[in-house]
Amino acid sequence: MSASLGNTAMATSIKGEMVQPKLRDVPAVRMEAVYKHYGEFTALNEIDLKVAKGEKIVVCGPSGSGKSTLIRCINHIEKHDEGLIYVNGTELDRQQKNIDAVRRDTGMVFQSFNLFPHMTTLENCILAPMTVSGMTKEEARDLAMHFLTKVRIPDQAEKFPGQLSGGQQQRVAIARALCMRPKIMLFDEPTSALDPEMVKEVLETMKKLAEEGMTMLCVTHEMGFAREVADRIVFMNEGKIVEQSAPEEFFNYPKSERARTFLDQIIH
Amino acid sequence: MSHFSPTAAVNYFFNYFLMKGVLVTIGLTIAAVIGGLILGMGIALMRMSSNPVLSGAARFYTWFFRGTPLLIQLVVIYSGLPQLGIKFSVITCALVGLILNEAAYLAEIVRSGFMAVSAGQREAAWALSLSPWVTFRRITLPQAFRLMIPPLGNSINSLLKATSLASVISVEELMRRSDMLMQEHFQILEVYAAATAYYLILTSVWDAIQRRLEKHFGRSSASKSKRAAARVPVAQASVEARA
Numbered sequence: 001m002s003a004s005l006g007n008t009a010m011a012t013s014i015k016g017e018m019v020q021p022k023l024r025d026v027p028a029v030r031m032e033a034v035y036k037h038y039g040e041f042t043a044l045n046e047i048d049l050k051v052a053k054g055e056k057i058v059v060c061g062p063s064g065s066g067k068s069t070l071i072r073c074i075n076h077i078e079k080h081d082e083g084l085i086y087v088n089g090t091e092l093d094r095q096q097k098n099i100d101a102v103r104r105d106t107g108m109v110f111q112s113f114n115l116f117p118h119m120t121t122l123e124n125c126i127l128a129p130m131t132v133s134g135m136t137k138e139e140a141r142d143l144a145m146h147f148l149t150k151v152r153i154p155d156q157a158e159k160f161p162g163q164l165s166g167g168q169q170q171r172v173a174i175a176r177a178l179c180m181r182p183k184i185m186l187f188d189e190p191t192s193a194l195d196p197e198m199v200k201e202v203l204e205t206m207k208k209l210a211e212e213g214m215t216m217l218c219v220t221h222e223m224g225f226a227r228e229v230a231d232r233i234v235f236m237n238e239g240k241i242v243e244q245s246a247p248e249e250f251f252n253y254p255k256s257e258r259a260r261t262f263l264d265q266i267i268h
Numbered sequence: 269m270s271h272f273s274p275t276a277a278v279n280y281f282f283n284y285f286l287m288k289g290v291l292v293t294i295g296l297t298i299a300a301v302i303g304g305l306i307l308g309m310g311i312a313l314m315r316m317s318s319n320p321v322l323s324g325a326a327r328f329y330t331w332f333f334r335g336t337p338l339l340i341q342l343v344v345i346y347s348g349l350p351q352l353g354i355k356f357s358v359i360t361c362a363l364v365g366l367i368l369n370e371a372a373y374l375a376e377i378v379r380s381g382f383m384a385v386s387a388g389q390r391e392a393a394w395a396l397s398l399s400p401w402v403t404f405r406r407i408t409l410p411q412a413f414r415l416m417i418p419p420l421g422n423s424i425n426s427l428l429k430a431t432s433l434a435s436v437i438s439v440e441e442l443m444r445r446s447d448m449l450m451q452e453h454f455q456i457l458e459v460y461a462a463a464t465a466y467y468l469i470l471t472s473v474w475d476a477i478q479r480r481l482e483k484h485f486g487r488s489s490a491s492k493s494k495r496a497a498a499r500v501p502v503a504q505a506s507v508e509a510r511a
């Protein structure tokens with residue numbers, strides 16, 4: 001079994017130093033002047049963002065600032081109204097084949113886990129590899145057990161999601177996403193629905209993934225995680241990216257007033 | 269005559285003529301459930317469609333068939349339609365009426381089942397690039413079906429008894445045959461006691477089947493996921509709640 005956590009091409013991470021990604025490669029994600037409206041409400045207001053391969057981005061900001069909408073647009077779970085989004089060079093236009101290609105390149109982890117409650121852990125993990133990637137049951141099973149071992153719950157393979165703790169469910173959700181061998185992982189507040197004592201096990205799993213070079217975009221309020229793992233913090237307010245900088249800079253010298261008040265409120 | 273004869277009632281219960289009526293009742297019920305589910309599923313899908321013509325037509329259908337008595341529908345199909353040159357056999361009339369009526373109720377049950385499957389389930393399926401068919405077949409349908417069983421059971425119980433209305437258009441099911449026996453022998457209580465016993469037996473058998481179905485399809489849901497199923501649709505409804 002040679003499966004590893006994601007692409008190892010950029011295993012030597014560039015934590016901290018790098019604010020603007022180098023463009024020697026096609027960026028993992030490129031957003032240009034992206035808008036998203038819900039009726040009168042502007043959820044995304046002229047978003048420009050480039051994410052290099054292997055980069056780890058933490059998106060933060062007050063609630064309603066558009067963080068979740070931003071990352072949900074990247075795999076087209078939310079449809080942007082205007083602007084351009086490219087994922088690994090594939091444009092997210094309205095063509096289904098492009099949408100499919102982008103979704104195969106990205107894995108997503110949700111706040112509410114969204115495991116399939118009527119399937120066991122293992123069945124959750126093998127469904128997509130079997131029906132989308134065309135693997136046999138044995139191949140899919142080996143792959144799933146590999147990733148379930150990575151997230152340290154191989155012994156829960158035959159259990160149903162309802163029988164697992166929140167932390168275990170979220171780790172299953174991560175393993176399920178990894179089974180599709182994504183190049184980019186999107187995390188939408190992965191620890192917000194968890195009891196405090198379960199946050200750590202999920203963050204540890206995500207750190208391990210980051211160390212292995214996965215490109216990651218993560219919406220989170222876990223500032224310790226952001227400080228430790230992120231190459232760049234993207235701070236949003238009212239649908240706009242207000243500032244983006246390396247964690248050191250963002251936490252110690254926030255440029256905008258809004259970011260200062262935000263940090264005051266969440267760091268006690 | 270001013271007494272009730274239990275022996276006569278038992279005799280009616282084992283009356284061959286009446287038993288054949290029971291078989292017709294069972295047959296009508298099963299056929300109407302199957303036909304109603306197929307049609308109802310189609311109507312539910314139309315109702316959930318984003319096409320306003322389709323959803324409008326489905327809405328009209330349920331409004332019409334749930335808003336008028338089954339008895340009128342049966343009589344119109346049986347005695348009204350021939351006036352327009354449309355003629356069916358008696359049994360076909362009963363089936364058409366029962367299926368059309370049942371489909372309107374089942375469509376609402378099917379629809380509510382699908383709506384109760386959380387948006388997050390579909391999003392997870394999209395994120396995994398599952399095809400629409402796999403998403404329907406493996407994710408949405410099984411979860412919706414589990415939620416549909418209790419109201420479905422209720423509806424089928426009603427239908428079983430509603431087949432007695434077909435007696436009015438002279439279908440010889442249990443009710444009609446009871447009437448015929450009664451008119452022949454004038455042992456009203458005895459005949460209807462036998463018929464009542466049959467209806468109770470049929471509904472009890474269905475209750476038992478329904479319990480087994482619930483158990484079978486609920487086997488994966490520990491108390492936790494049931495709570496989740498109840499909570500999620502509300503929690504994810506509002507747009508402002510996320511972002």
